[in-house]
Amino acid sequence: MYTDILIIGAGVTGCAIARVLSRYQASIAVIDRGNDIAEGASKANSGIVHAGFDAHPGTLKAKLNVEGAKMYPALCEELCVPYQQPGALVLGFSPEDRKTLEKLVEQGKVNDVPGGRLIEREEVLAMEPNTNPEVVCALYAPTSGLTSPYEMTFALADHAAVNGVQFCLHEEVEDVVRAQDGLWHVTTDKGEHTCNVLVNCAGVGAATIHNMMSDDLLHIIDRRGQYYLMDRMQTLPFHMTMFQCPTVMGKGVLVSPTVHGNLLLGPSAEDSDDELDTSPTAEGLRFVLEKSRLTWPKASVRGTITNFSGIRAHEQKGDFVIGAVKGQKNAYEAVGIESPGLSAAPAIAEMLGGQIAQEMGLEPKAEIVPAIKRPKPFHAMTTQERAEAVAKNPLYGNLVCRCEVVTEAEIREAIRRPVGATTIDGVKRRTRAGMGRCQGGFCSPRVAEILSEELHIPMTEVTKCGGESRLLVGNIHDAMKEGC
Numbered sequence: 001m002y003t004d005i006l007i008i009g010a011g012v013t014g015c016a017i018a019r020v021l022s023r024y025q026a027s028i029a030v031i032d033r034g035n036d037i038a039e040g041a042s043k044a045n046s047g048i049v050h051a052g053f054d055a056h057p058g059t060l061k062a063k064l065n066v067e068g069a070k071m072y073p074a075l076c077e078e079l080c081v082p083y084q085q086p087g088a089l090v091l092g093f094s095p096e097d098r099k100t101l102e103k104l105v106e107q108g109k110v111n112d113v114p115g116g117r118l119i120e121r122e123e124v125l126a127m128e129p130n131t132n133p134e135v136v137c138a139l140y141a142p143t144s145g146l147t148s149p150y151e152m153t154f155a156l157a158d159h160a161a162v163n164g165v166q167f168c169l170h171e172e173v174e175d176v177v178r179a180q181d182g183l184w185h186v187t188t189d190k191g192e193h194t195c196n197v198l199v200n201c202a203g204v205g206a207a208t209i210h211n212m213m214s215d216d217l218l219h220i221i222d223r224r225g226q227y228y229l230m231d232r233m234q235t236l237p238f239h240m241t242m243f244q245c246p247t248v249m250g251k252g253v254l255v256s257p258t259v260h261g262n263l264l265l266g267p268s269a270e271d272s273d274d275e276l277d278t279s280p281t282a283e284g285l286r287f288v289l290e291k292s293r294l295t296w297p298k299a300s301v302r303g304t305i306t307n308f309s310g311i312r313a314h315e316q317k318g319d320f321v322i323g324a325v326k327g328q329k330n331a332y333e334a335v336g337i338e339s340p341g342l343s344a345a346p347a348i349a350e351m352l353g354g355q356i357a358q359e360m361g362l363e364p365k366a367e368i369v370p371a372i373k374r375p376k377p378f379h380a381m382t383t384q385e386r387a388e389a390v391a392k393n394p395l396y397g398n399l400v401c402r403c404e405v406v407t408e409a410e411i412r413e414a415i416r417r418p419v420g421a422t423t424i425d426g427v428k429r430r431t432r433a434g435m436g437r438c439q440g441g442f443c444s445p446r447v448a449e450i451l452s453e454e455l456h457i458p459m460t461e462v463t464k465c466g467g468e469s470r471l472l473v474g475n476i477h478d479a480m481k482e483g484c
């Protein structure tokens with residue numbers, strides 16, 4: 001398949017860039033080895049839209065974090081993605097921590113972060129009374145926000161798709177060469193793509209792709225972060241995101257509400273030699289719990305509904321690597337997009353998408369299709385709104401996920417989106433069916449039936465998350481005939 005532009009990686013970075021480029025007259029495809037959008041770090045992170053105190057002044061991380069964070073409220077509104085701005089506290093427990101926090105306040109000023117000040121123990125405890133009383137001081141960051149990282153990525157992809165971007169999922173890039181015709185030839189496990197311009201946004205796989213194109217080698221360290229996610233039924237101990245002082249390994253363990261009202265503890269930070277190994281470990285989770293108790297002495301594993309982990313793509317020089325690939329024509333990249341990559345994504349997309357459009361001389365389209373307006377989730381509707389929804393579409397009357405109050409109408413809508421769900425996990429992340437206390441124990445069979453009907457595939461072909469993760473191996477009738 002030939003496209004003018006081929007983007008490798010359907011995470012938040014690749015999808016945001018695809019959306020920006022979809023404003024121009026060019027054929028564009030996004031390719032990803034995952035069976036869905038957002039299968040890398042973009043589905044497994046803290047979901048914080050960082051204010052921008054942390055990144056060193058003068059770095060791309062600092063500039064794009066602050067610019068991206070400012071874009072979030074309007075972008076979430078436009079794309080119907082949840083966003084809140086509860087603020088954050090970075091806690092200090094010692095004189096050394098105070099010095100670190102004072103430095104962060106100064107960094108914030110240089111980085112042009114709005115608000116932000118050092119507050120003393122009494123004010124910390126007045127703001128968040130469940131904080132460890134041994135706290136000495138804190139950085140108060142009023143503009144720190146929360147979002148849903150995978151919903152943002154889906155929405156960016158859907159908006160790009162309605163403007164003509166093609167998504168090729170479950171396809172892994174194995175080799176990239178520039179052929180004599182001047183085009184990039186991209187070999188995958190399914191075949192070959194050719195393109196004029198290649199954009200590498202492959203997360204933990206981005207250095208491998210970069211090194212296929214350039215002698216100026218990059219090296220990504222895979223840094224795993226593990227989490228506890230708590231039941232929404234628990235009363236939230238904090239309304240802000242509670243950080244501890246950052247270390248060389250990252251922003252440290254946080255205790256934070258999610259945008260959906262769960263409590264999140266984590267992440268750890270361990271270097272790993274497997275970019276795909278996201279299995280949580282007893283040791284990593286123990287570390288998270290112990291560290292969380294420094295912020296919140298009552299932290300306990302009771303109320304945990306799941307654990308998960310994500311892998312940071314840490315480029316060893318420490319900053320984002322964004323722009324044209326050195327020494328190559330028509331090759332661009334966003335490599336080393338670790339935290340605050342989610343916060344920065346809208347700004348990364350404007351910067352790199354703008355550069356590509358300008359250098360390729362792309363003409364803007366006469367018309368851009370606006371983002372599809374998502375209906376309000378059933379769980380958030382008033383009684384009156386629910387009655388109206390059921391009257392218009394009776395499938396709103398069929399509750400499928402009891403924990404998260406998700407209806408059949410919403411599940412079918414999620415499968416029918418431009419880049420719709422094709423798996424049970426895809427439905428879960430788009431609708432929250434299966435995100436609650438029972439983790440899909442009740443609703444998965446019904447979700448599988450709906451997927452089978454919508455995608456016109458037998459139930460035995462429906463998977464949890466692609467590949468061989470089928471729920472059913474066959475039917476009892478056939479098994480009995482075969483004498484099992």
Ligand SMILES: Cc1cc2nc3c(=O)[nH]c(=O)nc-3n(C[C@H](O)[C@H](O)[C@H](O)COP(=O)(O)OP(=O)(O)OC[C@H]3O[C@@H](n4cnc5c(N)ncnc54)[C@H](O)[C@@H]3O)c2cc1C
Pocket residue numbers: 008009010011012013014031032033034037038039040041042043044045046047048049050171172173174201202203204205206224225226267309310311312313337338339340341342343344
């Ligand atoms: C534990 C953790 C916590 C974080 N917390 C925050 C936070 O609170 N706030 C914040 O701003 N940022 C946070 N981040 C950072 C943020 O998650 C990332 O910066 C962002 O998701 C990176 O997006 P991406 O699209 O660049 O990479 P990814 O989402 O990883 O996407 C890259 C894609 O490339 C695909 N790919 C890789 N190799 C190939 C190949 N060979 N062929 C085809 N496809 C390929 C992968 O399947 C993947 O889908 C956190 C990250 C982690 C891991």
